[in-house]
Amino acid sequence: xxxxxxxxxxxxxxxxxxxxxxxxxxxxxxxxxxxxxxxxxxxxxxxxxxxxxxxxxxxxxxxxxxxxxxxxxxxxxxxxxxxxxxxxxxxxxxxxxxxxxxxxxxxxxxxxxxxxxxxxxxxxxxxxxxxxxxxxxxxxxxxxxxxxxxxxxxxxxxxxxxxxxxxxxxxxxxxxxxxxxxxxxxxxxxxxxxxxxxxxxxxxxxxxxxxxxxxxxxxxxxxxxxxxxxxxxxxxxxxxxxxxxxxxxxxxxxxxxxxxxxxxxxxxxxxxxxxxxxxxxxxxxxxxxxxxxxxxxxxxxxxxxxxxxxxxxxxxxxxxxxxxxxxxxxxxxxxxxxxxxxxxxxxxxxxxxxxxxxxxxxxxxxxxxxxxxxxxxxxxxxxxxxxxxxxxxxxxxxxxxxxxxxxxxxxxxxxxxxxxxxxxxxxxx
Numbered sequence: 001x002x003x004x005x006x007x008x009x010x011x012x013x014x015x016x017x018x019x020x021x022x023x024x025x026x027x028x029x030x031x032x033x034x035x036x037x038x039x040x041x042x043x044x045x046x047x048x049x050x051x052x053x054x055x056x057x058x059x060x061x062x063x064x065x066x067x068x069x070x071x072x073x074x075x076x077x078x079x080x081x082x083x084x085x086x087x088x089x090x091x092x093x094x095x096x097x098x099x100x101x102x103x104x105x106x107x108x109x110x111x112x113x114x115x116x117x118x119x120x121x122x123x124x125x126x127x128x129x130x131x132x133x134x135x136x137x138x139x140x141x142x143x144x145x146x147x148x149x150x151x152x153x154x155x156x157x158x159x160x161x162x163x164x165x166x167x168x169x170x171x172x173x174x175x176x177x178x179x180x181x182x183x184x185x186x187x188x189x190x191x192x193x194x195x196x197x198x199x200x201x202x203x204x205x206x207x208x209x210x211x212x213x214x215x216x217x218x219x220x221x222x223x224x225x226x227x228x229x230x231x232x233x234x235x236x237x238x239x240x241x242x243x244x245x246x247x248x249x250x251x252x253x254x255x256x257x258x259x260x261x262x263x264x265x266x267x268x269x270x271x272x273x274x275x276x277x278x279x280x281x282x283x284x285x286x287x288x289x290x291x292x293x294x295x296x297x298x299x300x301x302x303x304x305x306x307x308x309x310x311x312x313x314x315x316x317x318x319x320x321x322x323x324x325x326x327x328x329x330x331x332x333x334x335x336x337x338x339x340x341x342x343x344x345x346x347x348x349x350x351x352x353x354x355x356x357x358x359x360x361x362x363x364x365x366x367x368x369x370x371x372x373x374x375x376x377x378x379x380x381x382x383x384x385x386x387x388x389x390x391x392x393x394x395x396x397x398x399x400x401x402x403x404x405x406x407x408x409x410x411x412x413x414x415x416x417x418x419x420x421x422x423x424x425x426x427x428x429x
Contacts, residue, residue, distance in 0.1 A: 011273040012145070018133035019142045021191040023149040026126065028184040029089065030153025042170050043108070053105050055360075060109040062356035064116030069352055072121030073345020076128050081341070082194055084125035086185055092119040093181030100174035120352070124344040129192070131332045131340065132199035137276075140329040144272045147324060151261050208339045211346060216395045217334050221350050223388035224327055227290055228354025229361065230297070230378050230385070234260075234316055237362040241371050246306050256309060260317045268321045275322070282330045283393040289323030290389055292316070294382030297375040 043049040043057060075084045095115045102111040126146070134142040164173050191197065211217060235257075242248040242256065275285060296315035299308055328347065335343030365374040 011141070011269045014135070014138050015142055015145060016133050016135070016138075018192060018197050019130060019138075019145060021187075021197075022126065022130055022133065023145045025089075025184050025188050025192075026146055027149040027153045028180055028187065029122070030150050039112075046170050047103060047108075049105065057105075057109055057112055058359075059356065060113040061116050062352065064113040065120045065352040065355065066349055067113075068117035068120030069123055069345050069348045071117065073124040073339075073341040073343075075121060076125045076341025076344075077339040078341075081125040081129040081132070082192065085122055085129065085192075086188055088118060088122040088125065089181050089185040089188060092122070093178040093185065095119075095178075096174055096181060097178035100171050120348070123348045124341050127328065127332070127344040127348070128335075128340045131335075133197070139332055140276055140325050141269065141272055143325045143328040143332075144269050148265060148268065151264055209337050211339070211342050214334060214337075216392055217331075217343070217346075219388055219392045219395065220327070220330065220334075221346060223286070223290070223385050223392065224347070224350040225354055226381050226385040226388070227293065227323060227327075228351040229358040230293055230381050231316075231320065232354055232358030233297075233362045233374075233378060234313075236359040237366050237371075237374060240363075240366065241300075242309065245371055246309060248309075256313055259310070259313055260320075263314070263317045264321055268325070271318075271321055272325050275326075281393065281396070282326045282333070283389060283396055285326045286323050286330070287386060287389040287393065289319040289321075289326070290382060290385045292319030292322070294379050294386070295319075297378045297382070300375050301372050301379075 039057070039061070043054045049057070072084060072088070092115065095111075095118055099108075099111050099115055102108050127143075130142050130146060131139060160176075161173055164176055168175075239253050239257070242253045248256070280288075292315050296312045296319065299312050299315065302308075331343055331347035332340075362374060362378075365377060369377070
């Protein structure tokens with residue numbers, strides 16, 4: 001048992017102090033966004049909004065996330081990740097406090113849009129900072145540590161949020177959200193200020209290539225957009241399936257979703273450490289993760305047994321654990337030749353767009369075609385995602401062969417010149 005724990009903690013070794021601080025700041029920030037899980041309840045119970053109005057507020061939420069991510073990428077390339085993160089966290093804290101005073105439908109749509117637009121400028125800046133504070137060989141594990149912090153934050157946030165609502169009401173929730181963002185800002189300024197922390201692998205490209213000319217990246221973007229739409233079903237349509245078809249209680253649904261977080265917390269870092277040292281490429285691993293995600297829906301259509309829900313969740317969880325860290329690392333790798341902020345913004349935007357369309361599309365499909373047909377459609381979408389990742393793998397292999405041939409031609413030219421130079425020397429003798 002002692003050896004098992006030692007091996008587990010060894011998987012965290014080698015990560016820089018700055019990455020650990022960044023993970024803690026992310027944990028505080030994500031745990032602090034307690035309003036988000038309770039937003040629909042707040043709008044219906046406290047403000048008396050109809051479900052139609054709630055849907056539009058949530059659309060404003062998604063659109064704000066997309067716009068904020070894009071702006072965050074641009075600002076990161078212009079003024080640097082540190083300034084973007086500080087301004088984003090501080091402004092988000094202030095906006096969360098103000099948000100509780102907006103009571104009308106129009107003002108809340110605008111308010112939620114602004115909050116998310118400001119809050120999500122943090123995400124691309126955070127990924128660029130993480131890359132700058134990580135050694136090249138540790139970047140995927142650094143991503144995994146940040147993911148663990150996000151998962152812990154999302155797990156702790158709703159639990160604490162529910163307690164705050166019962167004691168202080170929704171107003172107290174907005175205040176706590178705002179204060180935690182400001183506390184995260186103070187911690188960031190103390191530990192990651194450029195005066196006290198130095199980057200390990202900061203990339204400065206004098207002539208960055210345009211992301212819009214990077215064909216492999218856009219194949220990857222399309223694959224991740226589809227992956228995101230499919231993945232979102234586990235947090236919108238799937239809980240309804242658990243309740244309506246398998247008659248699970250809210251407690252049982254919570255335990256099943258909690259199983260996902262527990263497996264990630266225990267196994268993701270050792271799994272990533274092992275895969276990092278394997279011979280598999282990032283594209284190949286993402287492809288395998290997409291296959292597992294597809295299987296998580298396929299198994300639901302072949303058996304009515306309630307235990308199949310655990311099998312499905314396990315397939316999805318392992319697929320998620322493999323795809324997300326290596327897709328993030330792939331985006332960082334492509335970004336080295338261009339504007340890092342822009343690349344990471346586009347990567348995050350793939351999932352922000354999936355957030356806008358994934359939930360709505362899944363619920364509409366369930367409403368019109370039923371659960372089983374919805375799962376079959378998700379399997380078809382997964383096939384398209386897998387095909388795109390396969391095309392990406394082929395493109396990258398061709399690029400590697402081309403680079404190798406160019407290197408070989410250069411070496412041959414140098415050898416020819418050396419032979420000519422040697423011959424000239426011999427003739428002169």
